[in-house]
Amino acid sequence: MPKELVVDPTSTRRRTEIEFKPIPVHAYDRSLAEERKLRGDAALTEILRHMMVVREFESMIASFKATGSYRGIEYAYRGPAHLSIGQEAAAVGQAVSLEPGDQIFGSHRSHGEFIAKGMSAFAKMPKEDVADLMANHRQGRLAETVDAHLDSVGTSNAEAFLLFGLLAEIFMTQLGFNGGMGGSMHAFYAPVGAYPNNAIVGASAGLATGAALRRKLSRDGGICVANIGDGSTGCGPVMEAMNFASMAQFRQLWQAPFDGGLPVLFFFTNNFYAMGGQTSGETMGWDRLSRIGAGVNQEQMHAETVDGTDPLAVADAVARKRQLLAQRKGPALLDVECYRISGHSTTDANAYRDRDEIRLWKQHDAIELMAGKLINAGLLRDDQVEDMKADTVRTIEAVTSAAVNPNIAPPVDVGSNPTLIGKFMFNDTSQPVPSGISTFTHPKGEVAAMRALARKARNGRDEEGNLHSPLRAVTLRDGLAEAIVHHLEHDPLLIAYGEECREWGGAFGVHRGLSEVLPHNRLFNSPISEAAIVATAIGHALAGGRSLVELMYCDFIGRAGDEIFNQLAKWHSMSAGELTVPVVLRASVGSKYGAQHSQDWTGLITHIPGLKAIYPATPFDAKGLMASALSSNDPVVAFESQRLYDQVELFADRVPEEYYRIPIGEPDVKRTGEHITILTFGPSLYKAVAAADELARDGISVEIIDARSLVPFNYDPVLTSIKKTGHLLIVTEASERGSFAMTVAATASRYGFADLKSPPRVLGSPNWIVPGAEMESTYFPQAHDIIDVVAGEILPDGRNRRRGVRNWDDLALARAGL
Amino acid sequence: MATRIVVPQLGNEITEAEVTEFHVAVGDTVVEGDAVATITTTKMAVEIETPENGEIASVDVEEGSIVKIGTTLCTLS
Structure with a gap:
């Protein structure tokens, strides 16, 4: 029962202080020798290689945008290019510490996180599972193309599959991971845990939190990561998501086994700039982004600032946070400081930052630092690093050649199939009637x-x-x-x-x-x-x-x-x-x-x-x-x-006790009539019924159709009715301008033109604010307004009996913006 | 002086409520804030509290009946 948590005035009013604990900044201090012991040399080398793949992939896109070509391959790429050159350590460090089933939700600048997560997941998954995934993705077309044209590219077919599927998506072709419907800012491939990248800044915060809710309820041990940027801390929905994820009820009211914090990590890739606004020092007041965590909950969201130029520091932080989330101590926040050497987009002239600043950060280039570290430790030789770079370039070059070739990666053919995109709008399936055992705790x-x-x-x-x-x-x-x-x-x-x-x-x-x-x-x-x-x-x-x-x-x-x-x-x-x-x-x-x-x-x-x-x-x-x-x-x-809400049933014989469904999209004839059709939306039905009763006394027979649904909308009952009555009045409580009623009127005009004896008429609310209860009857169409229109305008009987106030000049009002 | 405990206004559109249960009977002593009855509207169940201390002198409507806003539920002496 409710009322479990009492707000006690005695303890609430007691004098006390709120304590904060220090927030770690760049606390990582593991030596490379320790890392070698922990991860093994091969894993460290792979981290460097993954960073190189991300860098070269994005350099290729930058090259297309800047010059129209990449290593002699010509291509006019018309889409966006929000690149993360310089931020590779953040993406790869994160992915290293995630499990294949962990889900990341990205931003507009998330090619790197996608590639890193995909490569990491594929590397960690059993080979046969990877093969199955590839074979089953969109009827296997992508996998077949990779087999046919990119067989010996990269370290594995899976890697070529991942890079080609992503690039084909960025170029919005049929073989892209999302059939060309997503593009650069929205590409994803869920089987490796790479969930939608999102072109709306900060939007992934809420999506990842919701996905974490599902993870918590399914108790599968996985976590969700919101990959968002420093600029998104200025977005209300991000703050809402962090607060939602931190709700005390998860620990105080939710019962075992569902108790405990949400498994969500807010991973802020902090590149110091929100497009051209400098977050630290100009557009935010937090100084260090991790400070935000301190204000959200008692655990301060386990917030830390991490060196995002060091993939090992990031991997260490993500692993620790992941452990906390697995222990149901979420949510967590990481402020991962790194630098976007590339512009916000290709139209970025760097007017907001100093060239010297970019030069300084180039001296802290994540890939060079990591390569230097491995060389110094004797783990790799200079020439091996150069070979690795060259191999990476060859991979990206081969993937690119295939992706720009329309014979290999055909464009989405909307020319011969103009409603193709429309077919993707809805799933149009339903789940079976739920009939499992009762989940209620009591009868x-x-x-x-x-x-x-x-x-x-x-x-x-x-x-x-x-x-x-x-x-x-x-x-x-x-x-x-x-x-x-x-x-x-x-x-x-x-x-x-x-x-x-x-x-x-x-x-x-x-x-x-x-x-x-x-x-x-x-x-x-x-x-x-x-x-x-x-x-x-x-x-x-x-x-x-x-x-x-x-x-x-x-x-x-x-x-x-x-x-x-x-x-x-x-x-x-x-x-x-x-x-x-x-x-x-x-x-x-x-x-x-x-x-x-x-x-x-x-x-x-x-x-x-x-x-x-x-x-x-x-x-x-x-x-x-x-x-x-x-x-x-x-x-x-x-x-x-x-x-x-208190309306009882006046049309059907009864409301069955049993479960039943009414298809969405089917208007319903509530009363048959001969002289005019009135289509109603929502409560206007009852005004129309009252009007029809009165009109019937004057010999006007009204057919009333209740729209019931708005989208989809089957016009047949309306057009059939018009065929009989020749007149259509649509009544809605929405303001008329831009209303759905206007859409229906226009469509009915077009398809019922031959049957109409008068133009369809919309009777809605005027284009001004809804007044309070005292004036509502002059705002929402009433029965007498309907009668005024029917008997005074559409089917005039010559008698002047206007009772409503709507005798206004719609064209004059429109001129005045009303 | 007798105090009447009435069905309060519960929202602009609520005109009536069902008396679901009386928690007191004639002769019971009540203290300010005690629930004397539960009434139910179409939207919610509400406990009606006594505004002052006293003894229940009469119960004026039957359980299960539908009453208008303002109806006396019971009287305190």
Whole structure:
């Protein structure tokens, strides 16, 4: 039960001090002799070689961008080149201390981390596993190409496979790891633990934290690494992610075996510059980045500053942090100081830094330092180092020759297949109905809220036709709850969280009672961190879980803008379908509280390709659509009108007790009619019904279609209805400009033109702020507004009976920006 | 003077609630802050507390009934 942690005023008000412990800076002091003993000479030599591979790979891209050629190979590379030349020790040092199953989430500058992780993982995996992975990747086409054209390149086929797959992706060709849908800043190859690189600064912090949540729940011993930069410490979502990862509940409330800290390492590759802003001294106040850890939790995130020019110092630090994470003492933070000798991108003229500074750092070049160390120790001779460099150049040259050759690495052929990219937008599969044994800690019958629900009438009216009280009949809230309860009970991979999701039952009570049957590791309260809520839900899903998260009001979508628009919507398509993102994001549409709590923002979601969206208005539809959303292997945003949570069922005969699904994307005819079609979104359904009742008295027969879903959207019921009625009115509570209703109107005009007797009309909210409760009836379309439009404009009967206030000139308002 | 304990306003759109359980009976002595009843709205279950010390003089509605906001649940003497 809740209320486990009492805030005791006696201890809270006691005078005390907060103590911080010193944060180590460059504490590594192991001698090379000790390293030789620890790792063996071959491993040390490999570290140097891996750094060389990363350097040469990126030098090749730099050369293409600067000159259009590399070692005589001509290629017009048009994509981005955010290179990490100078930072190789950070990437390779990290990878050395990670296991193949550990997952890294990168940044826009993560070619090096990808290569290092891939090479390290392949080296550590059994050879037959590597062969299987290669043979099974995208029907084996990449492996076949490597066998045919790069057979004797590099130290192994696996290495050629890795480098060629990455370069083919950077050049956005079919054979790229992500089918050419990712490119330079988004390439990844999950089987080696190289998860998406991310072009949004700091975005991987939240994704890695969510993936770590999955690792923690699966108890597989793996860790997740957020590879982000010093500049990302200025990004709110990074701070949110670190706070989320450090939540005290993991240790204080989560029960064994799920108790303990999250296995996530925030690995800040600190190159001192955030593009052109100097982080230490100009755009940040932390002086040393690791200081941030001290403010996050009592363990100070085990923060350390590490010498990122020394791969052995980095490897040592990562190994120690990995051990802490395995002991469930996460999260951890590493500030890995290194220097980006290359520019931010190829348009970087170095206006923000002194040439002498670059020269100084070149004297601390990671590869030269490591090579010198090995030579001095007698581990390698000068000529062997030169041979290693030459071999590396030959490998990269061969891989490059193949990747620029369209006969070997064919471009993505959108010319002959123009909707190809569209095919990657959705997975369009669903999981089977969850039917495993109950995961609840107690029988549902022991939960008062669930007992009360079981006693409720399944229809909205009694036998005499009187409306049931929502306390006595299944409501829209109950419909949602029944689908959610079924999935949470029978699908152990599904977790649910958000603000107030446990004891409070969610701000609107949909989760009520669930905290009595689900432990914290399945249902928990999150901080007020919308970005972290959504980002971690995505990470959890990318790592094999399923996530149900809640944003209290859809007005808060802005707080999770990047996470919804650039992450949730995109990882399925940017991976050419390799990754699935089974996340349901619930967002209520409010009212009463004015401009920041009452907005219908469906249009923002429908505008972004890659998100499915539902907006049920009846208990029957809510239950069936939520079941489909939770089953979907695609991300679904579920809009829920706060005004409808207490709505009982008025259309279906009853809301079945049994589990069922309603396909997402199918509008539903709620009432048949002859003279005009009214398509409604969300609660507008009930305004349309009231209007239709009144219009019927005047002999106007209205057909009402409830959209129910927004994306996908099957136009057939609408077009079929138009064929009969010849008129279409679309009613929405969203501001009209840019709304999904406008999209539907335009499409219906185009495809129903021959059947239409009047242009489709949208009746939505005006393009100004939502006023408070007192003025709402002049803002959201009411039944009388619908009647004004139908009887006054679309099917005028000559009588002037206008009752609403919407007699305004839309063109004049548009001129004024309204 | 008798004090009435009523169903409070629980949100702008809540007009009624179910009296799920009485935790007191006539003659019981209560101390300020004691829960006298649990009522349930469509959204939440709420414990209704006594605002002052006293003795329960009457219980005014039945368990399981649906009551409007403002209804007297019980009276203190």
